[in-house]
Amino acid sequence: MLSATEKELIVQIWEKMLPVAEDIGSEALLRMFTTFPKTKTYFAHLDISPSSEHLRSHGKKIVQALAEGAKNISTLTTTLAPLSRFHAYQLRIHPTNFRLLNHCLLVTLACNMGENFTAVAHAAVDKFLSAFSAVLSEKFR
Template identity: 30%
Template sequence: GLSDSEKSAVASLWEKIAPQTNKLGAESMERLFKNHPETKSFFSRFDISPGSQDLLTHGGKIFGALGEAIKSLDNLQKYQDLHTNKLKLSSDHMKLLSAAIIEVFTAHFGGEVNQAAWNKFLGEVGAILTSS
């Protein structure tokens, strides 16, 4: 689990992210597609052009789920049944998305991002979501 200082680092940055979840979520997906074009195939039914409503909506859903997880940092296991089990997302794809998210956070918030804490948090969330 995350240490108290890691939890604090994640939660404090989230306060700045929360008002822009759709925008930053969409940007994270765009970054994922740019860095790993092969991931576009998972979103064949989406308009994945930059700034599209589909990306804003789905990015917002992803970030909304992260926000819920941040509220439950001591009980992340309760998210085990979320949609990655249904969609069969692999842990590799979760890692790629996590890296894209951290890149976007760093682009927006620079030194305020505790990358180690965010890597650990997103890694734990990813491990829970992709375990069967």
């Protein structure tokens, strides 16, 4: 799956994103809602307009979860088990939506990291997001 170098790079990237978690997360979510409008269905009870508190708060939670997953990449299944159960059984998020968000996160990182988002970084983050999504999707029925 991921080499030791890629794992280290992923940890570094998400640690750099933590201070701007609200910005990165909300931008990725807004990008997803704009590009894939059906994903708004899960957020009908929240104000998901640009710069809204709900959007920024949820975006921050996403980036924090990704950073936590990056730190515990060797035990990703165990680390994300509560989140997986929550998204599958309570929120009933269809796994396709995780892949859509992954794409939007990649674009957001590329826009915000500029030249630091190299092809190697892109490939590593893409692999990580795929693994992260696979774990979140495990409990979905």
